[in-house]
């Protein structure tokens with residue numbers, strides 16, 4: 208019996224023939240991507256492309272089952288394809304590259320596929336593929352795992368929620384003063400020990416530590432002054448380390464946990480509504496003697512923390528070979544981990560915060576959520592099975608409306624049920640507040656190279672205004688480079704040609720109407736992908752779209768109604784996806800424009816009040832922070 212017989216029995220010979228003619232794109236060849244590739248082959252897609260920008264790391268081997276030790280440092284996508292081609296009946300095409308690289312993967316390249324399957328690990332790339340799927344109106348099955356949690360979300364453009372319809376969790380950064388003056392949780396002390404103290408003592412890179420943000424979190428001048436002074440004083444501690452002066456390790460402890468804390472206590476304002484810290488007792492520092500190998504899984508008493516701090520600092524000192532030698536923090540380097548853990552815990556003790564085990568601190572400092580092969584396998588299996596529904600290839604579960612299709616969450620990820628491992632809520636309609644799939648119309652501008660080098664920004668604005676009948680003042684943004692190109696009070700670029708201002712294949716433009724007074728009408732914003740076509744003539748073709756006129760107040764009302772829905776939705780996905788930066792939606796007070804609601808593209812919902820001139824490429828072009 209051939210391998211195909213099972214799938215033919217499930218989907219029928221006709222659908223199988225259709226499946227054999229379909230092309231799918233797997234994005235990412237990591238934990239989920241490797242599984243997706245295998246599943247798509249076993250299912251019988253006609254052609255499968257797989258993209259990954261990375262090479263194989265030793266730490267990938269425990270779960271990325273297509274790779275072996277000999278493959279370490281090889282490109283993931285090509286190695287994955289090599290590993291599976293002996294059992295593949297599908298045409299396989301690997302691509303080593305960044306899926307967001309518009310030169311290698313322009314919009315028309317994506318257009319060859321019938322469906323996209325994501326196996327990604329970051330928000331930017333996920334959002335990018337989501338947007339491509341919206342531009343091309345092609346389905347995407349989004350997926351993610353985090354430890355035992357996992358989920359899949361099929362996205363049918365125009366019919367169901369897109370990736371950006373729900374708010375995503377963001378990694379935390381903390382105001383500087385929380386980390387440096389007023390910690391209240393173990394994480395604050397760990398960020399201090401790892402990102403501030405360790406860097407100050409063992410590396411020469413003393414730029415602003417990540418984990419703190421630019422926000423001081425205070426306007427108190429004395430407090431800011433103290434933080435700056437404290438940083439300068441740490442230079443003398445670094446000298447102790449660099450001189451390998453072991454007899455002065457106690458000076459480090461006294462400075463960090465006694466003298467600096469006493470200085471902090473002098474800032475009365477800080478302690479009006481907070482418990483005061485207690486400087487570390489000097490006796491503790493003098494009397495400390497370390498046990499040999501205390502367990503990393505239990506919380507040590509403060510005496511032990513101090514002793515271990517001394518011992519590990521000695522070891523790190525010995526590792527400094529010369530003046531310029533840096534030691535990087537690595538959670539798998541026992542010395543650097545122990546230094547950070549003990550420093551964080553001593554600080555916690557001083558501030559009356561619970562002490563953590565070294566093992567706990569390793570998880571937190573290394574941002575580790577263990578990736579679990581089984582969860583990846585389950586999620587990838589669900590993703591490919593769901594692809595059959597999305598493509599309407601399952602005869603016994605025909606899809607009448609896209610909202611009949613299900614997403615899937617593991618129990619912990621969904622909070623929907625404690626008794627079932629998987630929950631399968633039906634897909635929701637797009638969130639009317641979504642900046643990506645609802646609040647803009649979308650289209651592709653086809654333009655020849657000559658068009659690009661001869662048409663001016665002013666020509667483009669006029670063409671757009673005429674074709675879609677924008678009645679008011681407009682603004683034009685280049686969202687791929689995050690710059691403002693035209694605005695009612697910024698017209699300097701109107702006479703420049705499109706190529707002069709570096710618009711190119713893959714640039715994405717946002718054309719929007721000024722919001723007038725209450726009750727006035729405005730056109731829905733328009734997001735346009737620049738697709739550079741071949742041809743020698745000067746030619747531009749705008750997409751045929753009906754761009755609706757909307758009423759300012761109506762829009763606001765719907766927004767309010769929908770925000771509660773968006774919040775409710777976001778609860779469903781909390782904790783599922785491993786995500787990185789996302790800005791909060793920002794009020795656009797300067798111009799009162801609708802930009803604030805276009806909250807998607809990192810800084811697109813830009814703080815217009817904070818426009819700054821870009822010095823990099825073109826002085827006339829304003830970059831949005």
Ligand SMILES: Nc1ncnc2c1ncn2[C@@H]1O[C@H](COP(=O)(O)OP(=O)(O)OP(=O)(O)O)[C@@H](O)[C@H]1O
Nearest residue numbers: 235236237238258259260261305306326327328332
């Ligand atoms: N923009 C992108 N273009 C192409 N591939 C990407 C892009 N962003 C991420 N990827 C790939 O997506 C994959 C995600 O896989 P996974 O979550 O297993 O991460 P990993 O890097 O393999 O493992 P870990 O992060 O746990 O060490 C990675 O192989 C990564 O290289």
Ligand SMILES: [Zn+2]
Nearest residue numbers: 369372641644
């Ligand atoms: Zn959406």
